[in-house]
Amino acid sequence: MTARGTPSRFLGSVLRNGLGRYVCQLQRLSLAFSPGGQTSRGARGYIEEKVVDFAKQNPGVVVYVTPKKCRCPTVVAEYLNGAVREENIGDKTVDEITQLIQKLANQSGLEVIRIRKPFHTDNPSIQGQWHPFTNKPSALNMQSLGRLEPQPNKV
Amino acid sequence: MVFLSVPCWLRSRLTDRFWRVQAVLKHARHFRGRKNRCYSLAVRSVRRAFVKSTKARREKKKFMRMLWITRIEAASLEHRLKYPVFIGNLLKCQVELNRKMLADLAIYEPKTFKSLAALAQRRGQEGILAALGDGKEPEGIFSRIIHHY
Numbered sequence: 001m002t003a004r005g006t007p008s009r010f011l012g013s014v015l016r017n018g019l020g021r022y023v024c025q026l027q028r029l030s031l032a033f034s035p036g037g038q039t040s041r042g043a044r045g046y047i048e049e050k051v052v053d054f055a056k057q058n059p060g061v062v063v064y065v066t067p068k069k070c071r072c073p074t075v076v077a078e079y080l081n082g083a084v085r086e087e088n089i090g091d092k093t094v095d096e097i098t099q100l101i102q103k104l105a106n107q108s109g110l111e112v113i114r115i116r117k118p119f120h121t122d123n124p125s126i127q128g129q130w131h132p133f134t135n136k137p138s139a140l141n142m143q144s145l146g147r148l149e150p151q152p153n154k155v
Numbered sequence: 156m157v158f159l160s161v162p163c164w165l166r167s168r169l170t171d172r173f174w175r176v177q178a179v180l181k182h183a184r185h186f187r188g189r190k191n192r193c194y195s196l197a198v199r200s201v202r203r204a205f206v207k208s209t210k211a212r213r214e215k216k217k218f219m220r221m222l223w224i225t226r227i228e229a230a231s232l233e234h235r236l237k238y239p240v241f242i243g244n245l246l247k248c249q250v251e252l253n254r255k256m257l258a259d260l261a262i263y264e265p266k267t268f269k270s271l272a273a274l275a276q277r278r279g280q281e282g283i284l285a286a287l288g289d290g291k292e293p294e295g296i297f298s299r300i301i302h303h304y
Contacts, residue, residue, distance in 0.1 A: 002208040005182050125263035134265045135233045 008114040014081055017108065025080050025108040028062040033073040039090035043073040046097040058105055075101065079109025223254035230261035234272035244275035248297050
């Protein structure tokens with residue numbers, strides 16, 4: 001849990017998303033649940049009531065629903081940059097699952113690790129970054145070529 | 156008839172020792188020497204690392220402030236002003252920039268910093284004139300204080 005021991009990244013967005021147009025970064029959502037089974041109760045309720053609305057509201061997301069006999073219903077979210085996030089939705093209510101899936105849809109695929117600074121800019125300097133010659137007289141740059149006398153006319 | 160010695164023959168054994176050990180070693184993988192591999196050494200090093208990381212959060216604030224002050228001092232000395240004079244005069248002009256912003260301006264906005272240094276210098280001169288002249292109101296522009304009521 002030290003800063004050097006855990007991964008960290010700088011603040012950033014995927015290809016300046018939102019600056020021009022906003023593209024939903026969630027690519028596909030795979031819901032695996034069990035048709036019987038107490039832990040999948042919330043998942044079944046979500047699939048009955050809410051999943052079609054979610055799919056209609058987010059036309060850029062492909063939703064796969066696989067009923068199979070499993071103990072732990074999961075939702076796997078894959079993002080456009082290739083990141084995969086798997087969440088367990090066992091023993092959750094329909095509202096909690098809705099909130100979770102909305103959160104997954106709002107995320108970009110960037111990792112959820114410590115962000116070093118809460119700001120980032122590609123152009124930190126407008127006036128030009130300081131260098132050792134900024135505040136020195138520009139006469140230091142001058143080099144005389146020694147050709148200041150008028151040339152004698154060649155005959 | 157209750158057999159009381161049968162439960163005593165049951166012995167529970169640790170089955171997830173591997174994962175318990177890995178949970179500690181994963182925090183020690185970037186260490187130097189045997190303490191990134193051997194559990195007994197790693198346990199001690201990881202605990203010290205966590206303790207130091209907790210205590211360092213207070214030190215980081217002190218260290219960052221020291222760093223900013225060093226940078227502002229270097230930048231203001233380029234403009235022939237000493238750090239306490241610079242900061243004091245800026246505060247008298249009601250310029251409430253903190254040291255972090257001043258250090259960032261000194262690095263990325265050198266012309267702005269030059270104008271701030273000029274402001275501080277002029278305020279210093281006005282202060283001296285007001286002290287010498289002993290007039291009722293300081294004549295300088297930068298000595299005027301704006302009251303936000």
